[in-house]
Amino acid sequence: MSDTPSKILYCRCAFAKVVPDGVKTEVLDGLCESGKSFESVADLCEMAARKDPRIQTLLDESGTTRIAACYPRAVKWLFHQAEAPFPSDDQVEVINMREEKAPDILEKLLKS
Amino acid sequence: MKNDIHPFQVVLYEGKGASAWDKAERLSVTATLLDKGYSVKRITENVANESTSPVSDAYPVLILGEFNEAAPDVFDGSGKLEITTRDTADLDSDGILELVATVRGEKDAGLNQPGEKGAWKPWFPVIDYDRCTNCMQCLSFCLFDVYGVDDEKEIQVQNNDNCKTNCPACSRVCPEVAIMFPKYTSGPINGEPVKEEDVARESMKVDITSLLGGDIYSSLKTRSEKAKSRFSKERSPDKALTERKKCLTKLQQSGIIPAEVLAELDLSTLPSPDEIQRKAEEMAKLMGES
Ligand code: SF4
Ligand code: SF4
Numbered sequence: 419m420s421d422t423p424s425k426i427l428y429c430r431c432a433f434a435k436v437v438p439d440g441v442k443t444e445v446l447d448g449l450c451e452s453g454k455s456f457e458s459v460a461d462l463c464e465m466a467a468r469k470d471p472r473i474q475t476l477l478d479e480s481g482t483t484r485i486a487a488c489y490p491r492a493v494k495w496l497f498h499q500a501e502a503p504f505p506s507d508d509q510v511e512v513i514n515m516r517e518e519k520a521p522d523i524l525e526k527l528l529k530s
Numbered sequence: 531m532k533n534d535i536h537p538f539q540v541v542l543y544e545g546k547g548a549s550a551w552d553k554a555e556r557l558s559v560t561a562t563l564l565d566k567g568y569s570v571k572r573i574t575e576n577v578a579n580e581s582t583s584p585v586s587d588a589y590p591v592l593i594l595g596e597f598n599e600a601a602p603d604v605f606d607g608s609g610k611l612e613i614t615t616r617d618t619a620d621l622d623s624d625g626i627l628e629l630v631a632t633v634r635g636e637k638d639a640g641l642n643q644p645g646e647k648g649a650w651k652p653w654f655p656v657i658d659y660d661r662c663t664n665c666m667q668c669l670s671f672c673l674f675d676v677y678g679v680d681d682e683k684e685i686q687v688q689n690n691d692n693c694k695t696n697c698p699a700c701s702r703v704c705p706e707v708a709i710m711f712p713k714y715t716s717g718p719i720n721g722e723p724v725k726e727e728d729v730a731r732e733s734m735k736v737d738i739t740s741l742l743g744g745d746i747y748s749s750l751k752t753r754s755e756k757a758k759s760r761f762s763k764e765r766s767p768d769k770a771l772t773e774r775k776k777c778l779t780k781l782q783q784s785g786i787i788p789a790e791v792l793a794e795l796d797l798s799t800l801p802s803p804d805e806i807q808r809k810a811e812e813m814a815k816l817m818g819e820s
Contacts, residue, residue, distance in 0.1 A: 430564035432644040433651050434713040436720070443561065450557045455574050458560060460567045463712055464642060464652040467690045470537050471589065472569060492712040492721025495656045499687060516720075 424481030426456040444520035466500035538639035543595035590637040654690030661708035
């Protein structure tokens with residue numbers, strides 16, 4: 419995927435404790451510090467379940483999107499289930515906050 | 531309860547015509563709003579990042595900023611978004627959070643707040659269609675009609691509200707390890723990549739179809755008269771209930787359904803034999819047509 423993402427999305431996973439608190443706080447801090455525009459949502463699972471209309475606006479149809487959330491396989495099919503499928507796998511990079519360390523996640527999210 | 535929830539978007543604006551927020555305030559307001567269930571978009575000068583996708587539905591948007599002049603009136607070209615702007619220059623973090631709650635109240639936008647009484651915890655299956663073979667085992671297994679089929683007869687999750695919180699049982703039924711629960715603790719159910727040994731383990735399933743009051747799944751496949759008569763015998767409510775209790779105990783022993791979920795299951799709310807039969811007939815129709 420291109421190195422300049424047109425969108426950055428951060429999922430807070432607010433309804434569960436599956437993403438370590440320290441990781442999600444450090445990632446949010448880094449995004450806030452970065453000076454970049456970004457989208458953040460309380461809980462992608464919750465939005466997908468309700469088919470929240472905003473989910474249709476979270477991915478960039480023509481450019482690229484980087485998402486800080488959980489396992490890429492889960493996030494990909496969650497968007498699909500919410501009727502907002504990834505435009506193509508190449509256009510969306512999911513970075514796993516359950517497994518990766520905050521500095522690595524930030525580097526992947528913010529690299530240009 | 532999901533009908534009471536209405537999207538409400540908060541925007542922290544730090545672009546042209548507004549000052550940058552205090553560092554600590556930006557983080558604390560964003561984190562607190564997210565933890566309360568809001569979606570927050572931050573817009574900075576760096577709006578090369580901004581590409582808009584069409585909005586399918588109307589919802590209110592609250593733009594917060596420390597504007598250099600009076601908070602501007604902003605209109606959405608599509609006419610769908612109801613945009614409100616508020617100046618936050620004189621407010622501390624608590625004041626900003628209060629302002630957001632007030633505007634949301636004015637817009638009558640119900641929020642699903644994590645941790646609040648009555649909040650709906652998003653717990654539902656997600657299908658990996660790269661793995662799914664459309665075998666319908668999940669549909670036949672789930673007692674709560676979470677699954678259904680679309681017009682093309684492809685399996686889909688239709689009633690995610692019905693799913694029993696923290697119960698991942700249907701994911702253990704799927705022979706292809708295609709069912710995920712993203713908030714589950716361990717893999718591959720949580721979406722971790724599927725390994726060969728996961729597939730092998732899933733092939734050693736317990737006889738969960740008996741939970742439906744008999745081996746309906748295979749009996750429908752063969753449509754044997756014998757199976758039909760066995761099924762009709764099980765239409766006695768007492769017998770079906772006893773059978774279900776027995777199967778639930780088996781499931782508990784197998785560790786497929788967590789004990790706390792089983793404890794919450796009210797056997798009397800499980801489908802009646804009539805409902806089981808209706809479901810069985812639907813399955814038969816589906817399988818006959820496919
Ligand atoms: S997508 Fe992943 S990180 Fe986001 S709410 Fe769901 S489980 Fe949590
Ligand atoms: S049991 Fe698995 S493979 Fe079969 S239809 Fe359901 S998700 Fe697909």
